[in-house]
Amino acid sequence: xxxxxxxxxxxxxxxxxxxxxxxxxxxxxxxxxxxxxxxxxxxxxxxxxxxxxxxxxxxxxxxxxxxxxxxxxxxxxxxxxxxxxx
Amino acid sequence: xxxxxxxxxxxxxxxxxxxxxxxxxxxxxxxxxxxxxxxxxxxxxxxxxxxxxxxxxxxxxxxxxxxxxxxxxxxxxxxxxxxxxxxxxxxxxxxxxxxxxxxxxxxxxxxxxxxxxxxxxxxxxxxxxxxxxxxxxxxxxxxxxxxxxxxxxxxxxxxxxxxxxxxxxxxxxxxxxxxxxxxxxxxxxxxxxxxxxxxxxxxxxxxxxxxxxxxxxxxxxxxxxxxxxxxxxxxxxxxxxxxxxxxxxxxxxxxxxxxxxxxxxxxxxxxxxxxxxxxxxxxxxxxxxxxxxxxxxxxxxxxxxxxxxxxxxxxxxxxxxxxxxxxxxxxxxxxxxxxxxxxxxxxxxxxxxxxxxxxxxxxxxxxxxxxxxxxxxxxxx
Numbered sequence: 435x436x437x438x439x440x441x442x443x444x445x446x447x448x449x450x451x452x453x454x455x456x457x458x459x460x461x462x463x464x465x466x467x468x469x470x471x472x473x474x475x476x477x478x479x480x481x482x483x484x485x486x487x488x489x490x491x492x493x494x495x496x497x498x499x500x501x502x503x504x505x506x507x508x509x510x511x512x513x514x515x516x517x518x519x520x
Numbered sequence: 521x522x523x524x525x526x527x528x529x530x531x532x533x534x535x536x537x538x539x540x541x542x543x544x545x546x547x548x549x550x551x552x553x554x555x556x557x558x559x560x561x562x563x564x565x566x567x568x569x570x571x572x573x574x575x576x577x578x579x580x581x582x583x584x585x586x587x588x589x590x591x592x593x594x595x596x597x598x599x600x601x602x603x604x605x606x607x608x609x610x611x612x613x614x615x616x617x618x619x620x621x622x623x624x625x626x627x628x629x630x631x632x633x634x635x636x637x638x639x640x641x642x643x644x645x646x647x648x649x650x651x652x653x654x655x656x657x658x659x660x661x662x663x664x665x666x667x668x669x670x671x672x673x674x675x676x677x678x679x680x681x682x683x684x685x686x687x688x689x690x691x692x693x694x695x696x697x698x699x700x701x702x703x704x705x706x707x708x709x710x711x712x713x714x715x716x717x718x719x720x721x722x723x724x725x726x727x728x729x730x731x732x733x734x735x736x737x738x739x740x741x742x743x744x745x746x747x748x749x750x751x752x753x754x755x756x757x758x759x760x761x762x763x764x765x766x767x768x769x770x771x772x773x774x775x776x777x778x779x780x781x782x783x784x785x786x787x788x789x790x791x792x793x794x795x796x797x798x799x800x801x802x803x804x805x806x807x808x809x810x811x812x813x814x815x816x817x818x819x820x821x822x823x824x825x826x827x828x829x830x831x832x833x834x835x836x837x838x839x840x841x842x843x844x845x846x847x848x849x850x851x852x853x854x855x856x857x858x859x860x861x862x863x864x865x866x867x868x869x870x871x872x873x874x875x876x877x878x879x880x881x882x883x884x885x886x887x888x889x890x891x892x893x894x895x896x897x898x899x900x901x
Contacts, residue, residue, distance in 0.1 A: 451900065467701060474657055474700045474754065475897050478835055482898050485833045492833070495623065495748070497755035499701035 440488065440509040440517060447483050448505070452476050462506040467499055477502065484508075488517030523822045529588050533595035537774070539568050540600030548602055548728070552873055555727040557684055559642075561605050566639025570596065570609055575617060580634035586763070587825045589613075590770035597774020601870060603877035604728030606771040607884075611680040611729075612636065614764040616643030616689050619705065619756050623748035628707060632687060644685035646676035646708075646734045647757060657700035657754055661736065663692035669742040670694070672706065675718065675735050680884075682732040683720050686710045690734065691753050703753035707745040714739030725876030764885050765838040766824040769845040772881055773821060776814045776849060779856045779874060783807055786860060797859075806855040813848035820844055836898040843891035846881035853878040 441462055449460060452471060458464070466472045472480065480502075481492050490512060501511040525533075543564050551558060565571060574589035575581025584592070597606055617636050620628060635641035652658040661674025672692050679688070688708045695702030708715050718733025748756050784807060787798030797803045824841045827834040853875035857864035864871040882888045 467698075474758075475893070477700075478758075478894065479897050482833065482835060491831055494755040494759035495752065497752075497758070498749070499698065499751055 436506065436509045436513050440512050441505050443487055444480075444484075444505050444508055444512070447480070447487070451479065451483070460505070462509075463504050466504055466508075467502060472502055480508075484512055484517070488512050488515075490515040490517040523819075523826070525591065529591055532584075532588065533591045536568070536570070536592045536595030537599035539564075540596045540598070542599075543568075544600040544602050544605060549867055549870065549873075551602075552604070552727045553867075555722055557608065557728055557730040558602075558605065559684065561602065562608070562642065563639045565605070565609060566637065571612060571617070571639060572637030573613070575621065575633055575637050579621075579629050580637040585829055586767060587822075587829050590767045590821070590825045593767065593770035594774045594777075597771035598778050599774075601778070601873075602728050603771070603775060603874065604726040606775075607726045607768075607877075607880070608681050608684075608729040610764065610768040610771060611645060612643045614767050615645035615680075615760050616687065618763050619689060619747060619760045620707070622759065623705070623752070623756050624707075625744075627744065628747070632707065636687070641686040642681055642684050644679050644681040644688040644734070645760070646679045646682070646688050646690040648678045649675060650677050656757065657703055659691060659693045659696075659703060661690070661692040662696065663694045663704055663706065663741075665694070666740065669740055670704075670706065670746070672708070672714070672736040672739040672741055675733055677718075677733050678721060678731060679734050680729060680731055682734050683717055683730040685717075685734075688715075688734055689747060690736065691757060692736075694750050698751070700754035701751050703757070704750050705747040705753040705756050706741045707747055708734075708736070708739065708741055709745075712739055712741065724879060725873070726880045761885055762834060762838045763828065765842040766821070766828050766834060768885060769817075769821050769841060769881075770825075772845050772849045772878075773814065773818055775874060775878075776810070776817065776852050779852055780807070780810050780814060782871070783810065783856050783859045803859055806859055810852045810855055813852050817841075817845045817848050836895060839886075839891040839894040839898070842885060843888050843895070846878075847888060849878040849881050850875070 484492055501507055544561050569582045572581030573584050573592055574586050577583045636643055647656060649660055663670040663672050690706050690708045691703055693702040694704045714737045716735040718735045720732045723731060787803050788796050790797045820841045824834050824837045827837055856871050857875055860871050863869050
């Protein structure tokens with residue numbers, strides 16, 4: 435079960451820090467990799483955010499395309515790692 | 521955070537410094553001039569346990585934790601003046617052994633790690649290409665599925681240890697359209713048909729380490745030699761380079777410590793205008809700056825290694841450490857030349873070589889500019 439607060443936290447970060455306000459109609463299933471929104475530097479930045487905001491460590495073996503396709507899959511990764519929103 | 525070393529760790533660092541001083545400094549000026557790597561020194565290091573330092577005992581290593589391994593490298597850097605050898609060792613340990621340990625199958629670990637620890641095998645890490653350096657994932661080397669394996673084609677350049685390598689971790693794209701997500705790592709053995717050594721590449725410094733090209737022409741690699749899953753190469757590379765940035769600098773700390781000792785001794789002994797030159801503030805200030813850089817660099821680096829050892833992410837810390845330690849090494853190496861005056865410029869005193877070697881540290885494992893980009897990005901810019 436994916437916590438909606440995780441999706442919301444990720445969405446806010448991507449809107450503000452990666453898209454920097456550019457409106458692309460971001461939804462939970464927008465293909466972030468196919469649209470080139472997450473490049474290698476943005477991935478670093480996103481992982482640092484995830485680790486600090488949700489207090490989890492993202493192990494290298496989980497940094498795969500399948501886990502970063504869209505907001506929903508990233509939230510699924512955070513949840514599976516035991517990320518906390520409180 | 522506790523950086524108190526145990527007696528055993530301190531003894532290991534001291535033993536590494538003594539070993540380096542006693543065994544690894546022979547004919548160094550001559551070898552540097554000839555850009556000659558010493559396989560003999562490599563074997564001695566393996567016998568001492570350097571290459572197997574952090575590898576678990578069941579794979580032929582000593583089983584130290586990474587922080588202890590970094591401390592041993594710091595000790596080695598203090599005693600061993602052969603910075604090229606230290607560079608070659610670090611490339612082998614953190615860019616070949618570490619990813620193999622982290623992502624290798626049990627069969628791969630049992631097959632390769634004992635030889636990498638014993639000195640029988642020497643490892644290289646092929647990532648950089650003629651058209652992809654700082655933009656590391658813009659690879660042109662391809663890996664195309666064929667039967668039970670892959671056919672690799674492409675050229676890797678500026679590969680540390682390449683001319684001497686028995687085994688290379690080679691990164692290739694299995695899906696060029698997917699950028700970093702198509703990057704996959706392979707273990708390629710020296711005797712593999714289609715795997716050739718290209719030209720040797722000569723350098724400004726670190727000349728006693730070998731560097732060159734790796735050329736892959738229809739090189740068939742079985743699936744059993746794929747390191748990690750398809751598409752996991754970028755995260756494997758990023759993790760390896762984070763380790764490298766954290767640990768490769770241990771030797772640099774040792775070098776800075778040695779430089780400081782040498783400069784203090786020289787400033788006490790060398791007399792001008794009727795007194796030791798260390799009595800002149802322009803000299804003593806330089807030495808004070810060198811000391812501050814060393815101690816600051818040490819704290820930054822220990823913190824990164826401590827975070828890595830405790831399973832914490834250290835991307836920004838590793839970038840800060842890489843930037844600060846390497847730039848400090850260049851500044852202190854230049855100060856060392858200035859303190860020695862004209863003699864520091866002469867090859868025979870072995871002061872100028874440290875400066876030439878130090879420049880490399882601001883370029884390898886991500887340039888200082890790239891570290892600044894990472895720090896800025898992760899700081900929210």
